[in-house]
């Protein structure tokens with residue numbers, strides 16, 4: 001199979017995070033005997049090379065500037081310097097304004113620092129981009145900034161400030177205690193279902209808002225969901241894309257374990273359902289504290305999906321067969337494994353919801369709106385507290401803005 005060798009690769013595959021996690025899970029993971037695509041041993045197909053997803057920088061005159069993001073800015077309002085401040089001179093005070101405590105993590109695109117605002121004592125997370133930025137225009141084109149300026153929601157991490165200093169770009173976010181992967185790793189016992197429900201409800205609120213506002217995230221994974229106390233917020237919009245953007249999408253996205261089958265099979269018209277697929281995998285992981293599809297390579301990824309969902313048919317996913325044929329790929333033959341046996345901690349509604357999210361055919365996956373109305377999110381017979389519905393923030397109850 002041609003593994004799209006010449007394709008521009010924008011995935012955050014094989015990040016340090018994933019490599020670390022893979023090492024942790026490898027001991028428990030059973031590799032398939034044969035690679036279903038090439039017939040080699042699994043892992044034999046090289047992963048697409050990870051390339052930077054940032055545009056190449058253009059050398060222009062260097063200026064010092066500091067801009068503040070207006071929380072309530074309309075989608076058309078330009079980013080502007082805070083009132084009464086000289087953006088050029090104030091820029092020099094980044095490190096005077098924030099006291100850096102420690103590094104929270106090194107991502108593909110930069111490092112994230114925990115810092116404190118010296119004036120307000122407020123904790124923040126500062127994402128320092130690796131790439132140099134020589135103009136504001138260049139910065140403003142960044143997907144993470146462009147999308148987060150528009151996406152203001154209680155379950156989406158707040159971008160408080162954008163600072164460019166010495167051609168280095170810093171994104172200042174509200175601080176969150178941990179990411180969801182760290183949260184799961186710290187658990188000794190299973191997460192109670194009421195908590196799984198609450199985390200998923202907040203995640204789907206964010207997802208619904210993102211999709212309704214014309215974006216899809218494209219890198220849903222536990223590391224990109226942040227938690228503080230009972231609150232969950234979606235982060236890392238570095239790969240976010242506008243739904244209305246016209247296909248074909250030549251970018252190959254998302255982290256392998258959470259990558260939807262249509263992306264694995266190189267569909268160029270994937271859309272918001274790819275996020276829903278990833279959320280299904282995240283939900284299963286919340287129950288079991290292990291990734292549902294920890295593929296060691298792309299072919300192994302498809303193999304593992306087939307072994308759980310069963311081989312798709314030309315009826316259940318006609319488009320998938322076309323994509324597979326274009327790649328010369330043959331699905332390995334499997335009967336479905338009962339999800340109940342893989343995720344025994346989940347109740348019947350939870351199982352049904354995960355199945356609805358992880359359909360082979362993206363058109364058959366539930367939309368985020370539909371998921372929020374699933375019986376799983378109602379208080380159950382044990383009279384558990386149902387997750388709080390932030391109705392005010394669930395905009396556009398119809399499915400019209402969501403492309404399926």
Ligand SMILES: Nc1ncnc2c1ncn2[C@@H]1O[C@H](COP(=O)(O)OP(=O)(O)OP(=O)(O)O)[C@@H](O)[C@H]1O
Pocket residue numbers: 012015017104105106107108109110111112124125127157173174175176177178179223224226235236237238
């Ligand atoms: N606001 C925040 N508060 C606390 N921690 C954060 C915050 N933002 C990011 N982090 C931590 O930093 C990590 C990397 O952040 P982020 O995903 O935004 O960067 P990235 O460079 O795109 O990473 P990657 O490509 O590896 O996903 C997160 O997984 C999280 O652990």
Ligand SMILES: [Mg+2]
Pocket residue numbers: 107223224236
């Ligand atoms: Mg990330």
